[in-house]
Amino acid sequence: MVSTTVALAxxxxxxxTVTAVGLWYSRDAVGSVEDLLTARNxxxxxxxxxxxVASVMGVWxxxxxxxxxxxxxxxxxxxxxxxxxxxxxxxxxxxxxxxQVIPSGHSLxxxxxxxxxxxxxxxxxxxxxxxxxxxxxxxxxxxxxxxSLVAGVPQWQTAVLxxxxxxxxxxxxxxxxxxxxxxxQAVLVVPLLALAVVGAVVSLGGPTAIHANVVAANPTxxxxxxxxxxxxxxxxxxxxxxxxxxNQTWWQRIYAADSETTVRRSFRRASVVNGxxxxxxxxxGVVAVGSANVVTDxxxxxxxxxxxxxxxxxxxxxxWLVLAVVLLALLLVMSSVDTLFNALASVVTADLPxxxxxxxxxxxxxxxxxxxxVVAVGAIYVSLRARSVLRLFFLADLLGAAVAVPLxxxxxxxxxxxxxxxxxxxxxxxxxxxxxxxxxxxVRSIPxxxxxxxxxxxxxxxxxxxxxxxxxxLTVVAARLSPATYDHDRxxxxxxxxxxxxxxxxxxx
Numbered sequence: 001m002v003s004t005t006v007a008l009a010x011x012x013x014x015x016x017t018v019t020a021v022g023l024w025y026s027r028d029a030v031g032s033v034e035d036l037l038t039a040r041n042x043x044x045x046x047x048x049x050x051x052x053v054a055s056v057m058g059v060w061x062x063x064x065x066x067x068x069x070x071x072x073x074x075x076x077x078x079x080x081x082x083x084x085x086x087x088x089x090x091x092x093x094x095x096x097x098x099x100q101v102i103p104s105g106h107s108l109x110x111x112x113x114x115x116x117x118x119x120x121x122x123x124x125x126x127x128x129x130x131x132x133x134x135x136x137x138x139x140x141x142x143x144x145x146x147x148s149l150v151a152g153v154p155q156w157q158t159a160v161l162x163x164x165x166x167x168x169x170x171x172x173x174x175x176x177x178x179x180x181x182x183x184x185q186a187v188l189v190v191p192l193l194a195l196a197v198v199g200a201v202v203s204l205g206g207p208t209a210i211h212a213n214v215v216a217a218n219p220t221x222x223x224x225x226x227x228x229x230x231x232x233x234x235x236x237x238x239x240x241x242x243x244x245x246x247n248q249t250w251w252q253r254i255y256a257a258d259s260e261t262t263v264r265r266s267f268r269r270a271s272v273v274n275g276x277x278x279x280x281x282x283x284x285g286v287v288a289v290g291s292a293n294v295v296t297d298x299x300x301x302x303x304x305x306x307x308x309x310x311x312x313x314x315x316x317x318x319x320w321l322v323l324a325v326v327l328l329a330l331l332l333v334m335s336s337v338d339t340l341f342n343a344l345a346s347v348v349t350a351d352l353p354x355x356x357x358x359x360x361x362x363x364x365x366x367x368x369x370x371x372x373x374v375v376a377v378g379a380i381y382v383s384l385r386a387r388s389v390l391r392l393f394f395l396a397d398l399l400g401a402a403v404a405v406p407l408x409x410x411x412x413x414x415x416x417x418x419x420x421x422x423x424x425x426x427x428x429x430x431x432x433x434x435x436x437x438x439x440x441x442x443v444r445s446i447p448x449x450x451x452x453x454x455x456x457x458x459x460x461x462x463x464x465x466x467x468x469x470x471x472x473x474l475t476v477v478a479a480r481l482s483p484a485t486y487d488h489d490r491x492x493x494x495x496x497x498x499x500x501x502x503x504x505x506x507x508x509x
Contacts (some may be wrong), residue, residue: 007151011158013171014330015165018181021337025180028290034497038106038346039175039256047183048257051295052088052270052338053277054182055249057189058336059142059329066309069285070298073221077282079233085275086237087244092267096260097411098251101488104497107347108251108407114494115410115417115486127403128246129177131396133379136340138393140383143333149310151324156384162200163380166334170341171372175252178338184336192328197280200312200322204291213290221286228459229455235460238468239394242401242502245408248343281309288312322329337379345371388431391479394438394460401464402428405472413479414486420478428471435463 068076069323102111108128113121140163144155169177204210211222218225221470228402244250257263288294288308292315295302313322349367374484406421433443437456444450459464 004152006323006393008157008286009148010323010326011147011153011161013328014327015159015161015334017330018184018334019169020183021184022169022173022177026169026177032224033497038252039179039260041256042176043179043253043256043262044258044271045262046178048253048262048266048272049269050186051179051182051253051256052266053273055190055339056084056088056244056270056336057186057277057332058139059280060138060336061144061304061332062284062309062325062329063142065278065282066285066288067285067306068232068259068396069282070289070294070308071285071298072232073286074220074224074228074283074418075226075229076236077286078224078234078277079230080236080282081275081279083233083237083240084278087241088271088274089248090245091250091254092264092271094408095250095254095257095263095267095412098254099260101411102491102495104444104492105251105255105495107248109245109248109347110495111491112407113222114491116421120406120422121417123406123425124246125347127396127399129347130246131246131400132248132340132344132347133375133382134393134396136337136344136375137377137382139333139337139340140379143329143473144383145307145331146310147326149307150313150326154200159383160353162330162333162337163375163376166338166341167373167376170338171369171376175256177341178342179253179256181338182335184388185331185469187336188370189328189331190273191500192324192331193277193280196284196325196328198319199317199324200287202324203316203318203321203413204287210287210290211356214286215290217290221289231253231459235462236465238401238464239397242404243397243463244400245404246400248347248400249339252343261290273296284309284312291316306391329470338363339374341372344375345369391447395436398432398436398463399429400465401434401467402426402471404466406475409475409479409487410486414488415482415484416475416486417482420482421475424471424474424478427474428467431470432463433464433469436460437463 031062034439051211065077065080068080087121098105098111105111109121109125112124140159143162144153144158147153147158148155169181173180201207201210204213214221221229223229254263257266283306285308288311289296292308292312294305294308294311295304297303298305301309313325316326349371405423406416409420410416434442435457437458440456444453
C-alpha cells in the first residue's frame, strides 16, 4: 500500500496547483454574469475539444468502466465505449441547431420553459439537476473510496479537500476557469492513462501472459458475442446517451465555442477520444479478472468488481505506477466536478431573472456563486453519507433516457406541445421503471399494479432501452397528432442575454 502521507501530499499539491491556475487565469476575466456562466464565443477548436474530453472523463472511468469489463467482458467494453462516443456525435448536429434557434441562451431548462411551458420545465429541471448532483456526489465518493483503498486516506479528508479546492476556483472564475483547468487536465490525463496501460502490460508480463490469465480465469470475457455482455453494453449505451442529452454541461460549452464550425468539429473529435479512453479503462476490468482476486458475483459479500481496477493496482503495480494512477484519478475527478458545479449553478441562475424583480448583474453573479457553494457542500455531505449513491446514478440515467428525446425534439418539430412532451417522457419512464431492477421490490409492492409487471431486467437493457425507445416513439406520435404549430423564432425573442435583461429590459418568460 502506498504511504498515506505521500498520497495526501500528492493530493494537496495537485489541488493547489490546479486551483492556482484557475484563479490566476480568471482574475480579470469575469466582468459579468454572462462571463461567469457561459464564457460566450471564447473558445476555439482545441480548447473546446479539450474541455469536452476532460469534462466527461470523471473518476468513474476507473470504477464503473472496469466493473463492466470485469463482469461482462469485451462485449460490454465495446458497448461502453460506443455509448460514451455517441452522445458527442449527437451534439455535433444538435449543438449548431441550439445556437441557431437560441443564439443568446444559457441552459436547457430555460429552453424547456420557453418551448414547452411550466410543467415540462419543472420535470426537466428536476431530472437534469438530479442527474448532475448525483454525478458530483458519485465522483467524490469514488475518489474518496479509491484513495482509502490504495493509500488508507480517510474518506472525509479526500472529499473535503477535493470539493473545497474545486469550489475555490469555480465559484470565483466560473466557466472560464473550468475550461482552462479542463485543458490542463486533458493534456495530462491522456498520457497518464496511456502510462497506466503500458505500465500494466509490462508489470503483468506482456500481452500473451495477460491473455492466458484471462482465458484461465473466465474465457467468456474475451468473447465479443457473449450475449449478457452485449445486452449490458447496449443498455449502458442507451443510459449514457439519455443522461448526456439532459446534461447542462454540454449546453454551456456549445455557447462557449466561438462558432458553429468549432462546435461540430470539437464534438466529433471528442467522440473519438472519449470512446478510446473509455475502451482502455474498461479493458482494465477484463485484465483484472485474470491477474487479481476480483469477485464478480453480485450476491457475494466479497463482491469487488466495482473497484476491479484498484484491486489490480494493489496486486500487480509498482508504487511509482500507483502514484501515477492516484494523480490520474485526482485530475479526472477535478475535471468533472468543476464542470458540474458550474453547470448546476448556471441552470438555476439562468432562471433567476424570471423569479426575481429586475435583478442587477451583481445580484446574479452573487447568486451563481452562492449556488455553487450550496451544491459543493451538499455533494460533499452526500458523498460521505449515502453509500447507495450509485443506485441513484442509475435512476438518474433512467430519467434522462425517458426525457431526452421529448426535450430535444422540440428544437426541430413545430407541432410537439408541452403536454405531448411531458406525456411521452412519463410514458417512457413508466416502461423503464417496470423493468428497472434496482427498485424492483418497491415498485412491485404497489397494490394491484405490482403483480402485473414483468420481471425486472438485471442487465438493464429493457429498462434503459425501453425508456428511450418508448419515449421517442410516443414523442413522434404526439407531434403527428397535434394540430398546434410553434414558431421557433419565439425562442430567440424570449431568451436573451442575462446582462441585457438586467439593464432594464424584461426577463425572458
